[in-house]
Amino acid sequence: xxxxxxxxxGLVQPGGSLRLSCAASGFIFSNYSMNWxxxxxxxxxxxxxxxxxxxxxxxxxxxxxxxFTISRDNAKNSLYLQMNSLRAEDxxxxxxxxxSYGDCPDYWGQGTLVTVSS
Amino acid sequence: xxxxxxxPDSLAVSLGERATINCKSSxxxxxxxxxxxxxxxxxxxxxxxxxxxxxxxxxxxxxxxxRFSGSGSGTDFTLTISSLQAEDxxxxxxxxxxxxxxxxxxxxxxxxx
Numbered sequence: 001x002x003x004x005x006x007x008x009x010g011l012v013q014p015g016g017s018l019r020l021s022c023a024a025s026g027f028i029f030s031n032y033s034m035n036w037x038x039x040x041x042x043x044x045x046x047x048x049x050x051x052x053x054x055x056x057x058x059x060x061x062x063x064x065x066x067x068f069t070i071s072r073d074n075a076k077n078s079l080y081l082q083m084n085s086l087r088a089e090d091x092x093x094x095x096x097x098x099x100s101y102g103d104c105p106d107y108w109g110q111g112t113l114v115t116v117s118s
Numbered sequence: 119x120x121x122x123x124x125x126p127d128s129l130a131v132s133l134g135e136r137a138t139i140n141c142k143s144s145x146x147x148x149x150x151x152x153x154x155x156x157x158x159x160x161x162x163x164x165x166x167x168x169x170x171x172x173x174x175x176x177x178x179x180x181x182x183x184x185r186f187s188g189s190g191s192g193t194d195f196t197l198t199i200s201s202l203q204a205e206d207x208x209x210x211x212x213x214x215x216x217x218x219x220x221x222x223x224x225x226x227x228x229x230x231x
Contacts, residue, residue: 035220044211044222044223044224044225045160045162045168045211045213045222045225046222047213047219047220047221047222050218050220059218059219060219061219062119062219095167095168097167100170100173102158102173102174102177103156103173103215104156104158104170104173104213104215105158105168105170105213106170106173106179108167108168108169109167110166110167111167
């Protein structure tokens with residue numbers, strides 16, 4: 001069974017940093033591209049970042065470019081999102097999601113809540 | 119960036135009736151090299167992550183009931199639920215993965231009339 005489990009969320013002050021993790025199981029992690037997507041409270045979905053299976057290609061949304069860094073460790077079956085210079089508008093549930101054979105996210109984790117507030 | 123615009127924002131349909139949600143992209147998401155539309159549909163229920171329903175605009179994800187169907191090409195797409203069931207109450211999103219930044223529609227809230 002494919003499982004994605006995010007962790008690392010919590011309360012952080014504006015300007016602070018957090019590192020999110022996504023532990024993958026039930027599939028060959030190193031074969032799949034991965035994404036981070038977030039959802040602010042009561043709002044829609046916002047794609048944030050993509051990383052190819054080999055880390056050879058990485059893309060970001062403009063809203064997080066230069067502040068967030070996506071990475072992965074295929075040996076540990078893990079995906080990461082380093083978030084720096086956090087702002088109140090970064091408050092959201094953060095999901096990791098696997099790209100499918102169809103090239104779009106098929107499996108999603110349950111999400112981890114990040115709250116940026118003083 | 120490709121802007122995805124869904125209509126309507128909310129929709130109330132009687133049980134057993136047809137529900138139709140539209141999605142328009144600001145530019146084509148059809149990749150002519152393979153003739154595939156890079157358009158997906160997701161269902162999200164409260165407190166849950168999104169669930170993939172349709173990809174390549176019209177290919178149903180395994181396990182998705184056949185009352186869900188997707189159609190369209192280029193810039194105009196439709197998600198149809200042929201006979202609404204109570205468990206279909208949710209927010210539905212279209213999503214383009216043709217180019218980065220990938221983008222989602224604003225969502226359509228589907229309720230029972």
